[in-house]
């Protein structure tokens with residue numbers, strides 16, 4: 001498989017984590033977002049949306065990280081990233097969607113570039129914008145995690161699920177935008193615990209070949 005992505009892209013990071021947790025080999029194909037390579041015709045031929053990641057298999061061109069994660073789960077069910085019961089799966093998908101639907105999309109590069117270049121928003125205010133939406137989501141997530149008395153070392157139970165595929169990249173992004181993570185001790189502890197696992201270490205932005 002070939003993963004078209006970028007070291008700092010949270011959605012590419014999600015897919016790297018899932019591939020690594022499932023022990024799947026893949027080749028990283030760098031699409032430099034800082035140079036807008038995602039908007040070039042060669043990449044748009046892979047994904048007309050001009051967004052990474054794209055996962056290419058022998059037969060398929062997969063796009064949209066939530067769909068890619070679900071496809072990986074269905075195609076490679078060993079080392080499952082979803083609970084066995086439907087209530088558990090609902091919870092994992094809901095916690096994932098808090099990040100995937102409600103935090104990440106409004107802090108994405110194209111949104112921030114629009115604020116910067118078309119609305120002339122200063123960099124400090126762009127940072128405040130990102131902090132605002134990350135804090136909103138993390139406050140609710142931290143509360144939900146605190147209320148879950150059956151939670152182990154991860155967001156759901158004792159092993160990583162899809163939630164960590166979403167959460168760990170979002171924590172990386174939160175730090176980049178200067179969010180005070182001390183307000184979220186459970187999220188911080190989960191992030192720390194994940195970074196004891198090789199799958200997460202290997203997926204880290206700083207460990208990618210295209211890292212600056």
Ligand SMILES: N[C@@H](CCC(=O)N[C@@H](CS)C(=O)NCC(=O)O)C(=O)O
Pocket residue numbers: 008009010011012033038050051052053063064065066108109110111
């Ligand atoms: N919903 C899409 C979002 C993909 C996405 O936003 N990718 C970002 C990187 S994290 C991107 O390619 N941004 C380029 C841009 O904003 O121009 C997914 O989850 O795959």
